[in-house]
Amino acid sequence: MSPPQLSPVLQHKLEPSPTLRINEMVNHMWAQGNEVYHLGFGESRFPVHPIIQRALADNAHQKSYLAGQGLEALRVQVARFYTAHLGMNIKANQIMVGPGSKALIYALQMALDAALILPTPSWVSYGPQAELLGRPVIQMRATPADQYAFTLAALDEAVAHSPKPQKILIINSPNNPTGQMLRPALLRELAAYCREKQILVLSDEIYALTPHGHAPHASLATYYPEGTVILGGLSKHMSLGGWRLGVAVLPDTEDGALLMRAARVVAGEIWSTASAPVQYAAITAYSENAELSSYVQECAAIHAIRTQHLWSWLVELGIPCAQPDGAFYMFPNFDPWRKPLAALGIQTSDELASYLLAEHRIATLPGTAFGAPAHDLSLRLASSYVDMETDAAADAILTAYRTNSNGDALMSQHHPKMAQAIGELTRFVEGLK
Ligand SMILES: Cc1ncc(COP(=O)(O)O)c(C=O)c1O
Incomplete structure (x- = not known):
């Protein structure tokens, strides 16, 4: 049979999207037993409420x-x-x-x-x-x-x-x-x-x-x-x-x-x-339903703690990033380090995301996936996945929050991978300064 004649709108879309490419790379690295900090994956991971x-x-x-x-x-x-x-x-x-x-x-x-x-x-x-x-x-x-x-x-x-x-x-x-x-x-x-x-x-x-x-x-x-x-x-x-x-x-x-x-x-x-x-x-x-609304508020509060902490760590590192007001995302920008990044061969957000994954095992999404110009060195970080990779881990975070809702305690005592991810990001940024 001759190859299918694809619709013209699909012909240039067959390359995997940056999202899929990053996910494939992450899966490959995981399969090889490597630790990867998946700040690229935006999905609320809390358990389905029993009701x-x-x-x-x-x-x-x-x-x-x-x-x-x-x-x-x-x-x-x-x-x-x-x-x-x-x-x-x-x-x-x-x-x-x-x-x-x-x-x-x-x-x-x-x-x-x-x-x-x-x-x-x-x-x-x-x-x-x-x-x-x-x-x-x-x-x-x-x-x-x-x-x-x-x-x-x-x-x-x-x-x-x-x-x-x-x-x-x-x-x-x-x-x-x-x-x-x-x-x-x-x-x-x-x-x-x-x-x-x-x-x-x-x-x-x-x-x-x-x-x-x-x-x-x-x-x-x-x-x-x-x-x-x-x-x-x-x-x-x-x-x-x-x-x-x-x-x-x-x-x-x-x-x-x-x-x-x-x-x-x-x-x-x-x-x-x-x-x-x-x-x-x-x-x-x-x-x-009072029980459901309080659950929704609880989940939102935990997203807020994780997201605001991640954001404040970026700000401490001097990375320009608007403060999130909701959801579990942020969009930091690395333009201040354009020169040292160029020396590493990084001139676009795609290259920045690939470098961070390959060299620092930090998965993010490039700004291009969100319509930002390729040369804006912006990345999307999601706080929703790290330390909540499995249902059991997500359950444990919820239980910990119910025991002590203090945000600093939740982050310092129950987020080992987030801490490692920040450590890795710090090494990356310090190396650019
Ligand atoms: C901004 C935004 N809109 C819509 C969606 C899609 O949501 P749904 O699961 O309702 O299709 C998402 C999911 O990632 C999203 O981030």
Whole structure:
């Protein structure tokens, strides 16, 4: 048989992504018995709460296809959840349920004939999804010197370069890769700008329930309800990434209803429905339950301790890095050491990530994976994996926190690998000075 003729959009995408390449290298090094500090892997590792496990077990018999928009009872519960969290009236017909928020973002991008405007840096999949759909992507300008601040000036510049009249903007707060939140004052200005320019915003709020405590999560939807689609799900605050349950909250307008119809068509032709037992269990996950909310807060508090400690160690080493406000990421920059790094043959973030892995056994992701220019020497670090590699290790961290919730004690007594990783990073940075 002759080789398959691939779609042109896929021909240049067949090289493994930096994420996959780093993971493959890490797995290879582990298989050879080497220690690797996996600061490249962002996944909340806490145990599935027993209430949620029970809800899934109780619904193992659910076997039928469900409505493409999602199970009605779940949509009602999700609408209640967002009504309580946003302080605005959200209706069940505004909710769409899908197999992960990633699939919902793809469906929405497919539904819209628009150019995609992306902040720099931004999560790894938004841009490639648009490329798969043949949509233009315009990356907003941002620099490490300004800690990649999101500005309306950069947005306006990107809008002016849009090759299509319709534009969508994806924002993500708390952010992967920077951990930062968009503050209410900026969201208010952003709402006014997008309203004037008629820009639809996909607001990825998947990390909304993992704040670090010094800034509350705010949603653009409260300032711009008619033009904001919120994305959320169970992957992060419930540590349920593998369950594949995401939700979208569409505007309560005629345009929102039209977009819902289009997204339902995409769902109907691609995935039909998110897994039925998981949707039934998700009713419990979205319900008002004191035990579950305190568990979610506990997990967020541990993410905060681990992430803020890692960040403060970077700052002590003199590495420029914006302080994370939520989630389990940060985006440090090594531009101050451009010269000594060049002497090591490192001129791009890809080369920096490869060097750190090969020479210091520290796995990270290069800034290029997040749309940063190749010569910005930025990396994404995730705090979620180290010292929680196995279920037993993750359990042990949770137990230790319950015994003593002091952050310094948790880090000094229960994070041996994190300490080693920092030691290794210190050796690397001291060698550059
Ligand atoms: C910013 C961001 N959005 C969306 C997702 C995808 O989440 P889901 O599991 O709901 O598809 C992730 C997962 O890594 C993420 O980091």
